[in-house]
Amino acid sequence: MILHxxxxxxxxxxxxxxxxxxxxxxxxxxxxxxxxxxxxxxxTVYYRSMPDAERRVILRxxxxxxxxxxxxxxxxIHRLEEALPAGLTDLSVESxxxxxxxxxxxxxxxxxxxxxxxxxxxxxSFHYTGRRLLYGDRLPENxxxxxxxxxxxxxxxxxxxxxxxxxxxxxxxxxxxxxxxQFKVVNVVESGWDEQEIDCFFSYRAAxxxxxxxxxxxxxxxxxxxxxxxxxxxxxxxxDGTWRASAMGMMQMYDNMQMxxxxxxxxxxxxxxxxxxxxxxxxxxxxxxxxxxxxxxxRKCMGSDTKGLLVLLFAEVxxxxxxxxxxxxxxxxxxxxxxxxxxxxxxxPEVSLAAVYGTQVRNYLLxxxxxxxxxxxxxxxxxxxxxxxxVAGYHGRHVFRSVMMWLQLSxxxxxxxxxVCIQITLHRTLDRYRPLSSEEEGQVIVFQPRxxxxxxxxxxxxxxxMALSGITGRISTVQxxxxxxxxxxxxxxxxxxxxxxxxxxxxxxxxxxxxQGEKPEANAGDVVYVSERLDRTLNRDSVCHSIVLEGKPxxxxxxxxxxxxxxxxxxxxxxxxxxxxxxxxxxxxxxAAGQDAREVMGRMEEIYxxxxxxxxxxxxxxxxxxxQTLDGSxxxxxxVLAALAFISVLLVVLSIYSAISLDTAxxxxxxxxxxxxxxxxxxxxxxxxxxxxxxxxxxxxxxxPLAYLLVNTLKEAGAPLVPAWQWGALLFVFMLAIIxxxxxxxxxxxxxMNPAEVIKRE
Numbered sequence: 044m045i046l047h048x049x050x051x052x053x054x055x056x057x058x059x060x061x062x063x064x065x066x067x068x069x070x071x072x073x074x075x076x077x078x079x080x081x082x083x084x085x086x087t088v089y090y091r092s093m094p095d096a097e098r099r100v101i102l103r104x105x106x107x108x109x110x111x112x113x114x115x116x117x118x119x120i121h122r123l124e125e126a127l128p129a130g131l132t133d134l135s136v137e138s139x140x141x142x143x144x145x146x147x148x149x150x151x152x153x154x155x156x157x158x159x160x161x162x163x164x165x166x167x168s169f170h171y172t173g174r175r176l177l178y179g180d181r182l183p184e185n186x187x188x189x190x191x192x193x194x195x196x197x198x199x200x201x202x203x204x205x206x207x208x209x210x211x212x213x214x215x216x217x218x219x220x221x222x223x224x225q226f227k228v229v230n231v232v233e234s235g236w237d238e239q240e241i242d243c244f245f246s247y248r249a250a251x252x253x254x255x256x257x258x259x260x261x262x263x264x265x266x267x268x269x270x271x272x273x274x275x276x277x278x279x280x281x282x283d284g285t286w287r288a289s290a291m292g293m294m295q296m297y298d299n300m301q302m303x304x305x306x307x308x309x310x311x312x313x314x315x316x317x318x319x320x321x322x323x324x325x326x327x328x329x330x331x332x333x334x335x336x337x338x339x340x341x342r343k344c345m346g347s348d349t350k351g352l353l354v355l356l357f358a359e360v361x362x363x364x365x366x367x368x369x370x371x372x373x374x375x376x377x378x379x380x381x382x383x384x385x386x387x388x389x390x391x392p393e394v395s396l397a398a399v400y401g402t403q404v405r406n407y408l409l410x411x412x413x414x415x416x417x418x419x420x421x422x423x424x425x426x427x428x429x430x431x432x433x434v435a436g437y438h439g440r441h442v443f444r445s446v447m448m449w450l451q452l453s454x455x456x457x458x459x460x461x462x463v464c465i466q467i468t469l470h471r472t473l474d475r476y477r478p479l480s481s482e483e484e485g486q487v488i489v490f491q492p493r494x495x496x497x498x499x500x501x502x503x504x505x506x507x508x509m510a511l512s513g514i515t516g517r518i519s520t521v522q523x524x525x526x527x528x529x530x531x532x533x534x535x536x537x538x539x540x541x542x543x544x545x546x547x548x549x550x551x552x553x554x555x556x557x558x559q560g561e562k563p564e565a566n567a568g569d570v571v572y573v574s575e576r577l578d579r580t581l582n583r584d585s586v587c588h589s590i591v592l593e594g595k596p597x598x599x600x601x602x603x604x605x606x607x608x609x610x611x612x613x614x615x616x617x618x619x620x621x622x623x624x625x626x627x628x629x630x631x632x633x634x635a636a637g638q639d640a641r642e643v644m645g646r647m648e649e650i651y652x653x654x655x656x657x658x659x660x661x662x663x664x665x666x667x668x669x670x671q672t673l674d675g676s677x678x679x680x681x682x683v684l685a686a687l688a689f690i691s692v693l694l695v696v697l698s699i700y701s702a703i704s705l706d707t708a709x710x711x712x713x714x715x716x717x718x719x720x721x722x723x724x725x726x727x728x729x730x731x732x733x734x735x736x737x738x739x740x741x742x743x744x745x746x747x748p749l750a751y752l753l754v755n756t757l758k759e760a761g762a763p764l765v766p767a768w769q770w771g772a773l774l775f776v777f778m779l780a781i782i783x784x785x786x787x788x789x790x791x792x793x794x795x796m797n798p799a800e801v802i803k804r805e
Contacts, residue, residue, distance in 0.1 A: 048066065063363065065697060066324040069690050070367035071315025074410075076687070077373050078403040082394075084306050085239065085402075088297070093173065093254065095234050095260060099295055100131075100267060101455065103287040114254035115288065117247070119279045120165075123257070128273040130265035135171035135258040136247045138163040142548040143217045144495050146259040147199055148209040155199050155282070155658050156213060156496045157330035159242035163218075163250035171258060172235035178206055179702065181229045186218075186249040190225040194243040196231050198658070205231060210243065213495045218249040240393050267292050295541045316687055316694075319454045321410070323694045324363055325417060360414045368407040375399055387673040444702060449738050449745075451698050452556050452778075454744030455691040460774045461753045462688040469681055475525060477607040478555045484666045488632040488647070489524055491662035500654040507650045513643040515635045518553040519627030521545035525608030525665060525674060530620065532577075534584050535589040539617045541577060541592075543608055545624040551603055553631065560601020563623045570623065571597040574609070578602045579617025631666070641667055657723065692781060698737060699785045706731060714793055718764070724794050735786050743775060750774075 044357055093099065101130075102123075104115060115123075120136055127134070140160055147155045166182035168174075169190075176182075191211050210226040212218075226245065234240070247255065261270060267290050274288045379394055477484070490499055490508075508514060522528055527542035548563040550556070561635050563572065573581070573590070578599075581590065589598050606619045632647075634640040644663060651661055669675035707714075714727060756772070 054345065057215065057492060058090055063324075064666055065693065066320060066711070067322035067363060067366045067370065069316070069694055070324060070363065070648050071370040072686070072690055073314070073320045073368055073375055074403060075378060075644070076373040077310075077313045077317045078311055078375070078399060078406050081264060081406065084309060087306070093614050098261040098262060099290070099293040100270065101293055101296055102134075102261055102274075102288045102290055103284045108487070113255050115279075116254055117251050120247070120257060122277065126269060126277060128277060130262050130270040130273055131259040132262055133167045133171075133259060133655040134165070135168040136163075136165040136255050137168050137172075137258075138253045138255050140241060144213040145217075145243065146211045146213055146496075148211060149199065149205075150208065152339050154211075156494065157195075157198075157242070157654060158660070159195065160240065161243040161245060161255055162241055163245050163255070165247045169232060169235075169244075171260070172237065174232040174235040178204060179230065179232040181206075183229055183244070183246040185347060186246045187223045187226050188229045188246055190230045190232055190244040192238070192240075192242050192244075193231055195234055215685040216249075218245070218625065221249040221251065223249055237573075258533030259290075267295075277533045308698075312592065315454045315458065316690055319451050319691055319694045321414075322451055323698045325360070325414070325447075353394070357415060361411070364407060364410055364414070366402065371403055372400060380559065382678065384670050385679045397804060409716060443736065445489060445738060448695075448698055448702065448735075449742050451695050452739060452782075453746040454668060455695045456743055456774065456778055457693040457749045459688045459778065460747060460750030460770070463682045463774065464750070464754050464770060465684060466681060467685065469677060474611045476611060478557075478604070478607065478803055479666075480589060481667065483555075486634040486636065486638075487664055487666040488634065488640060488644055489664055490630045490632065490647075491523075492630070493662055494655070494659045496659060497655055504651060504654055505630070508647055510649075511643060511646055513634050513638040513640075513646075514632050516549070516553055516633040518549045518631045519547050520550070520629050521626055521632070522671075523629060524631075525672070527606060527609060527619065529616075530592050532617065532620075534581070539580070540615065542606065542609060542616055543622060545622045545625065545626065547625065548623055550621065550722045553633065554607045556603050556605070556607065558601055558603040560599075562631050563601070563621075569597050569602045571596075572603055572621040572623075573599055573602045574605050574618040574620075575602055576605070577620070589621075595705060624729040633646055696785050699782060700789070703731060703735070703786055703789040707789050711793070714796070721754045727794055728787075728790050731790050732786050736783060739782050740778060743778065747774065 046054070102115060104119070120134065123134060140162055141159060142160055144156065144158050147157065149155070166514070169176065169182060177193060191205060191210075197204070198340075202210075205228050208228045210228060211224065230242070247253070261267070270290045274290060277287065279286045279288060376396065379396060382394075440649070479487070492498055492504075497504070498578070505517075509517060520804065522544045529543055530541050530543050532539045532541045550563065551558040558572070560572065561570075564570075571592070581587065581599075587599075589596055591597075606621060609619050611617070635644050644665070647663065648661055651663075651757075655661075664670070669678060714730075717727065717730070
């Protein structure tokens, strides 16, 4: 019998397959948005899964004037270890996550250079964070010992035991005060509860100039207040005075009311599209169910009970949600892969697709559980439906439908208004000066020699690069492309902010930036070049030929139009400054016109790999390739926001179109009689359009204030925005035009019908 109802539900869905296909796509996007948000929010509360979560505390420095002012130093930790405060079982010590370059030497004395992420920790931190040891209980006891992560070990040793291998820092910036030049591997660990991808765990005793996060477990029966009393009796002497350690519960720090409200807000925002899509689908299904009252009445006459009607309606919901669920699995993989390509890896948390899929299945089952009692409502309303009522032409009011349309429209107004505001803000903030055409930018290759191992071979690598037939020019800069740093400019007693970059003498010619003044010379000392906007500001303030930057005077040797990638937004910066320099971290190579830049990049990679092993990455891309950059991340965010706003509007259009279509189809006889009695087109238009106008006005009064709160938040952050009244008026006209066109299309159709034909059919 269930298969019969599934077949009937499938046939009913195929009658309006275009509408249902769009609804499935919108449901899919809603499920993906909510599931990804749910997954990442759950990762932020990893501490809940820790044993004894209520007993975990974090220690911070505090004084009489400032509470929880910072992390503890190595001297503070030694003092706490010497006199462990009563109430703490032990101390967990961990530094910030940092990056460095190391060379791993295996048993066969082969060297494997890597750029790794590391922390300086104490032995107890492995137990405290739930990192499981794989080779016994051996922990780093001496400053020259290290523990590696399982994922990092697999890259070098596979499944072999790496204990005894040597980790040699390539640069001298790792624990430079300790004098240690090699570390012995003593164990391997799995990831802990925080699931952070750390490659190496060094001993905290080697990190004398680091600051640490210190945690611990309260002893049984000890409270945070009693522990703080013990800590107040233990002074910690620093250069700027005497401080004391203060404890705060981990749950209190990370799971307070503000954090809970923030997580709830993110869940609500992520679920708006899902809610709107679900409302649109359920409303359409229910309306179709009401319009099939004749079929329902006949089924009841044939012996169908309430349970059968409920299964029939729920079968349609099941088909739709199941289709959306399977599509969401495919879309999730696409979204995650795109995010990995465009978001910098150091800013992208580790994502487990299996865990995300598990979250989606859980949300799918939750949606089914929610829809089951909801589908009982229309069945309950039609429990007394009979043939006599259908002959009498009984119709109820659409209160539920109107409320759902109001909610959908409110979501659409909020989404469209907020997205338009954010898009304008991002456009103004990221509208940059680009003197090169898109074709010229596509012929520029950017190379970043990050590794110290690369710097050791940089001269022969660059010589072979420049010897390639396709390379016609080269410049270098210290700052990354389109990522300019900020300096403080002093004009009289005022301080202004400017952006700057350091580059070689050919910077302006290479990037086709107009410049007047002396020709740049590398390492000219106290010479700088300023942008035209900054030059105008200096002239207005009667400052000529010299400026003071960060307290140091410089002579102005020339004026250029703007730096490459400089923002055109004038609200926060007064201009830019260029420092000639031979130092560099980025190299730009121009490829001759007519040659394939990607083919040249392939030849450059072959040269690079002659000197550099595959364990070190090649940081090379086209200037137009914004993957793994801030611009790329922002571009993805803009596309996602625009897509969500479009889907929200599309759902509203579908909802209103289906509602007005069913209204006009169900009230054709009424319209025919009104036309016979002399009703004008204006009367008929008001008959159908008045309710939708009222719903829109109520929705705008609900959604616009929420969007306005978002605008004020951005304005407080210093973002450039359009005036609120202009933005609100444009939003009102835009949404009203969409609803007007949707409603008018069906009203015009019903106006043109022949009353005689309608009466004849009836």
